């Protein structure tokens with residue numbers, strides 16, 4: 088009953104003040120209001136990963152372990168699960184969410200992560216969800232940590248508790264964006280620390296981040312978690328970059 092009323096209310100609201108797609112600015116029709124932030128056309132452009140993937144980084148791959156991962160001597164997470172390819176509409180959505188103060192997109196984007204968790208058994212069994220932390224100064228500057236917002240939404244729906252105060256980023260580092268793969272791994276080294284880690288011992292952790300580029304950040308976080316005797320670390324991200 089409530090759902091029908093809500094749908095009716097949204098249809099009325101849409102007549103007075105049409106909702107527009109945050110990506111292409113076209114009006115979202117009442118019929119497609121299920122995705123109230125992006126239009127059907129934009130949604131169709133998101134490339135969800137449904138093909139065979141690398142069993143380590145989760146990127147599309149024909150072999151069990153992709154060439155990139157086979158060259159990495161130490162990968163500290165068990166497995167990464169990116170939801171879609173970082174391009175086009177999804178890149179724009181993440182950019183709006185991360186850099187343009189559109190923190191209200193958290194619930195919508197977290198929906199992609201939740202779907203991924205509920206579809207497979209590997210991620211449902213985590214004891215805690217841990218968002219990749221930001222340095223406190225950077226978080227203050229942005230006003231929020233986008234991965235924490237995502238993790239919070241995921242935690243509420245899937246019922247896995249979130250721990251956002253144990254893994255800490257204590258070192259401010261230059262932006263990873265313009266760096267090569269090797270530089271990214273060096274740049275992020277020793278940037279994280281852990282406190283009051285007793286609760287994590289022997290547990291399975293689901294690390295949440297927005298983008299998997301080289302895996303340097305997730306790997307460093309996983310290394311610190313392993314040192315705190317965490318048993319398993321899986322990583323879930325909204326997107327992955329295929330060309331690294």
Ligand SMILES: [Zn+2]
Pocket residue numbers: 108109110111112113125126127128129130
């Ligand atoms: Zn659109």
Ligand SMILES: [Zn+2]
Pocket residue numbers: 141142143144145146152153154155156157
């Ligand atoms: Zn791989």
